[in-house]
Amino acid sequence: MSVMKTVSVSNIEKLKPEKYYPPFIHHHRFRFFKRTLWSSIFLIFILFFFIFSPSPSPTHTDWEKRVTKSARNTTASSFTVLVTGAAGFVGCHVSLALKHRGDGVLGLDNFNRYYDPNLKRARRKLLTRAGIFVVEGDINDSQLLRKLFDLVPFTHVMHLAAQAGVRYAMQNPSSYIHSNVNGFVNLLEACKLANPQPAVVWASSSSVYGLNSKVPFSEKDRTDQPASLYAATKKAGEEIAHTYNHIYGISISGLRFFTVYGPWGRPDMAYFFFTKNILKGKQITIFESANHGTVARDFTYIDDIVKGCLSALDTAKKSTGSGGKKKGNAQFRIYNLGNTSPVPVTELVTILEKLLKVKAKRKVVPMPRNGDVRFTHANISRWQRELGYMPATDLKSGLSKFVKWYLNFYSASKKKSV
Numbered sequence: 001m002s003v004m005k006t007v008s009v010s011n012i013e014k015l016k017p018e019k020y021y022p023p024f025i026h027h028h029r030f031r032f033f034k035r036t037l038w039s040s041i042f043l044i045f046i047l048f049f050f051i052f053s054p055s056p057s058p059t060h061t062d063w064e065k066r067v068t069k070s071a072r073n074t075t076a077s078s079f080t081v082l083v084t085g086a087a088g089f090v091g092c093h094v095s096l097a098l099k100h101r102g103d104g105v106l107g108l109d110n111f112n113r114y115y116d117p118n119l120k121r122a123r124r125k126l127l128t129r130a131g132i133f134v135v136e137g138d139i140n141d142s143q144l145l146r147k148l149f150d151l152v153p154f155t156h157v158m159h160l161a162a163q164a165g166v167r168y169a170m171q172n173p174s175s176y177i178h179s180n181v182n183g184f185v186n187l188l189e190a191c192k193l194a195n196p197q198p199a200v201v202w203a204s205s206s207s208v209y210g211l212n213s214k215v216p217f218s219e220k221d222r223t224d225q226p227a228s229l230y231a232a233t234k235k236a237g238e239e240i241a242h243t244y245n246h247i248y249g250i251s252i253s254g255l256r257f258f259t260v261y262g263p264w265g266r267p268d269m270a271y272f273f274f275t276k277n278i279l280k281g282k283q284i285t286i287f288e289s290a291n292h293g294t295v296a297r298d299f300t301y302i303d304d305i306v307k308g309c310l311s312a313l314d315t316a317k318k319s320t321g322s323g324g325k326k327k328g329n330a331q332f333r334i335y336n337l338g339n340t341s342p343v344p345v346t347e348l349v350t351i352l353e354k355l356l357k358v359k360a361k362r363k364v365v366p367m368p369r370n371g372d373v374r375f376t377h378a379n380i381s382r383w384q385r386e387l388g389y390m391p392a393t394d395l396k397s398g399l400s401k402f403v404k405w406y407l408n409f410y411s412a413s414k415k416k417s418v
């Protein structure tokens, strides 16, 4: 008002177009400007968020749907199987075979870094294509296991998750206890409480025969002199399995695998890294026993092992307990799954040389004290008699299939990375 008084009318006329505003209007304009600015910034931020944020992670219900869909079987008489270690070598093959014949399969794998996780992820791609969902998680995670058992009434658990490898046990002993002892107990705890209780088929190892010298190894032979911590944890697994069978009525079948090899195999195994090194022109170290003695293995081809696993699942009887209570004696079995035809490691190298058409740079050294045993040889009469199967693949044919896969897989990955 005071301003109005001191300014003449003609001056006012002049001032108007020059935008004279009283102070309160100035104040409003400034607030309005500030608000608009902040709203625009906010809007831009929201826009950016929607445009550039990664696609939303699946909701919990999506995850549950994937779990139940994957585990759905095609006929009422087929199985619903939880396969632990599904992204592993044997796990991947067994999962595919089960799905192929109409069983519902849910995979579980922790994708650890013991060997190249890219290979595990490539195996997972195969499984996904076949309609198998692999849950990324550890068998030590009780909450996760409980959730899976709540969602799916598994009829069977094919337990193949483990810390594998004989020699690595000297570098990382606790990983063997973590997976092969703690993990196994944790899984059996979940099976014990499940309703219905599933029948469990799991992978033990030929290494439980340890320092035994009587061949071929029979399931009736002693298994109390393991040569490695790996073997000791597998032996512990067999005893733990017996306890859960005895107290809780879980039907359990242990399969003693004999040096399994084949396509999609494990890079930590000799046949695999020998192939890699022979192709690269690198030296390979071949162990020999005392007095230039032969070191040999009863190498068993993956397809034969898969058939062994499936026949063990097919002949597994139901568990008798429920909700942690035993209602009667349950089935307890152990089988050797071997080829029953041991081959010296030197011979394995000769076969690889022929298949790869490259001469290996061999260095023969005395077998270090690393947990390895001199030889393995399976007596498989029980497998034949009770599961009705005989392995059908000799080392030469099996390695030929492996080499074909190896060359294909790694030349394809190389092309992709270029």
Ligand SMILES: O=C(O)[C@H]1O[C@H](OP(=O)(O)OP(=O)(O)OC[C@H]2O[C@@H](n3ccc(=O)[nH]c3=O)[C@H](O)[C@@H]2O)[C@H](O)[C@@H](O)[C@@H]1O
Binding pocket: 164, 165, 166, 204, 205, 206, 207, 208, 257, 258, 259, 260, 268, 269, 270, 271, 285, 286, 287, 295, 296, 297, 345, 372, 373, 374
């Ligand atoms: O059958 C089994 O129970 C076991 O078979 C394999 O263990 P292994 O038989 O020792 O297989 P590799 O590690 O592939 O060794 C095969 C042979 O090559 C020999 N070898 C290994 C490494 C090397 O540098 N040089 C060498 O001569 C070993 O002494 C052995 O005789 C697996 O690694 C174990 O996980 C499995 O449980």
